[in-house]
Amino acid sequence: MKKLASKGLLMSALICGNVFLGNTAAFAEDVQEYALDEMVVTATRTAQENIKVPAQVNVITAEDIKKRNVLTITDALKSIPGLYDGRAGGMSDVANSIQIRGFAEDEILVLYDGMPLNDGYSGKVNWSAIAIDDVAKIEVLQGAASSLYGGRAVGGVINIISKNPDKDSVHVYANYGSDSTWKRGINLSKKLNDKWSLGFGYENKETDGHYKKLIYK
Numbered sequence: 001m002k003k004l005a006s007k008g009l010l011m012s013a014l015i016c017g018n019v020f021l022g023n024t025a026a027f028a029e030d031v032q033e034y035a036l037d038e039m040v041v042t043a044t045r046t047a048q049e050n051i052k053v054p055a056q057v058n059v060i061t062a063e064d065i066k067k068r069n070v071l072t073i074t075d076a077l078k079s080i081p082g083l084y085d086g087r088a089g090g091m092s093d094v095a096n097s098i099q100i101r102g103f104a105e106d107e108i109l110v111l112y113d114g115m116p117l118n119d120g121y122s123g124k125v126n127w128s129a130i131a132i133d134d135v136a137k138i139e140v141l142q143g144a145a146s147s148l149y150g151g152r153a154v155g156g157v158i159n160i161i162s163k164n165p166d167k168d169s170v171h172v173y174a175n176y177g178s179d180s181t182w183k184r185g186i187n188l189s190k191k192l193n194d195k196w197s198l199g200f201g202y203e204n205k206e207t208d209g210h211y212k213k214l215i216y217k
Contacts, residue, residue, distance in 0.1 A: 060138040103155020131203040136163040165189035180208040
């Protein structure tokens with residue numbers, strides 16, 4: 001009787017083992033992939049999912065910029081609800097500015113990789129100083145953010161994040177638009193190690209539009 005009982009327990013163990021392994025294989029075949037929500041850092045200064053941050057944040061990615069074929073950062077910003085570009089002269093207009101919910105440019109903090117771009121006296125921003133091809137992402141925080149960023153961020157924050165090269169590369173580009181508008185540039189990047197990389201860029205814009213033959217470098 002003892003031998004029969006031992007064999008019975010062994011058979012039960014093998015059957016349970018087969019069922020368990022079979023279920024494991026079934027679960028492996030049913031693995032699904034999930035797309036995570038866009039991560040932002042501007043609203044809280046720490047990386048969080050956009051849907052969870054306690055503020056209105058819009059994100060423009062490098063893919064969005066490529067699909068829309070825009071030539072300047074302010075052209076990309078025009079897609080943001082609540083943001084108005086008052087520069088009627090396009091890339092050559094430096095007298096006017098952008099607005100967020102009625103707040104002028106001198107009340108909006110503009111950052112490039114954490115470095116303020118606003119002029120210390122007028123608060124204006126030289127938008128042509130940054131090549132749009134070097135932009136990885138633009139995060140636009142609408143609403144007061146002075147508690148995190150100081151008095152300049154009364155109307156909001158525009159955080160421009162540059163591309164972080166994962167390898168050595170050379171990128172040469174040229175674009176042509178209406179009114180004999182040209183954009184030409186070159187970007188060089190060198191990855192030094194896991195933490196540091198080096199980049200160099202040059203861009204030239206020229207147009208026969210609102211202002212005749214005004215060149216930005």
